[in-house]
Amino acid sequence: MLEIENFDEIIIANWKLYGSSSFIEEYLDQIKFYGSKSQGRCVIICPPSLYINQINYKNVFVGAQDCSAHIEGSYTGEISAKILKDIGCQFCIVGHSERRMLFNEDSQIVGKKILNCFQNNIIPIFCVGENLQQKKEKLTKDIIKEQIIKSLPNNANKKNIIIAYEPVWAIGSGLTPDLDEISKIHMFIKDNILKDKNIKILYGGSVKANNCKDILNLEGVDGLLVGGASLNIDEFNKIIGT
Numbered sequence: 001m002l003e004i005e006n007f008d009e010i011i012i013a014n015w016k017l018y019g020s021s022s023f024i025e026e027y028l029d030q031i032k033f034y035g036s037k038s039q040g041r042c043v044i045i046c047p048p049s050l051y052i053n054q055i056n057y058k059n060v061f062v063g064a065q066d067c068s069a070h071i072e073g074s075y076t077g078e079i080s081a082k083i084l085k086d087i088g089c090q091f092c093i094v095g096h097s098e099r100r101m102l103f104n105e106d107s108q109i110v111g112k113k114i115l116n117c118f119q120n121n122i123i124p125i126f127c128v129g130e131n132l133q134q135k136k137e138k139l140t141k142d143i144i145k146e147q148i149i150k151s152l153p154n155n156a157n158k159k160n161i162i163i164a165y166e167p168v169w170a171i172g173s174g175l176t177p178d179l180d181e182i183s184k185i186h187m188f189i190k191d192n193i194l195k196d197k198n199i200k201i202l203y204g205g206s207v208k209a210n211n212c213k214d215i216l217n218l219e220g221v222d223g224l225l226v227g228g229a230s231l232n233i234d235e236f237n238k239i240i241g242t
Contacts, residue, residue: 008040010223013230063091170205186220
């Protein structure tokens, strides 16, 4: 398993349901690593699962956008952590808000997926966050704490998991929380829930080239989970080169 604790920052591209073989070829041909921090960065691309073994670039790691709660069996259409590992997957996003909302995944299912990743030496990228109504009711911390407690196994640590805070209301909306609020939530997760400052906590939710530097400089933020902006290679180059 990769020693993720040795990286200064982790930048993840979540392509969602986009991409093609030609898109990948062009993307990897144009990706650039530059800037003073590039050597200490872990860059992960999460394409649709069928394209995982096409992400072949020396400075890029590859991840899946999801995995099954099952390892094997009569589950037509599912892709297990075991299969993902076999095709070269090193990371896997679990608990993304779109999975929770559109596919009705609860904390129990997310917890099973995390365990499956652990058992197959895949590092899960565990997403947590509140929706707009929960934010208005000032329930952000309660929601995040509940999600983590109900899904995170006892053996989770700085070596085997990444957590991504993604306020649901910010995803794809162009809106982001105040910088101070982002930092406070990240530190709350580290200090009050995990009680471990060394576990990597990333921010996700309308991350772009024009706001990534300010977010990365915040206390408690160890990287970024980038959605739509990661599909534009010029934009993503600016993000990983910040």
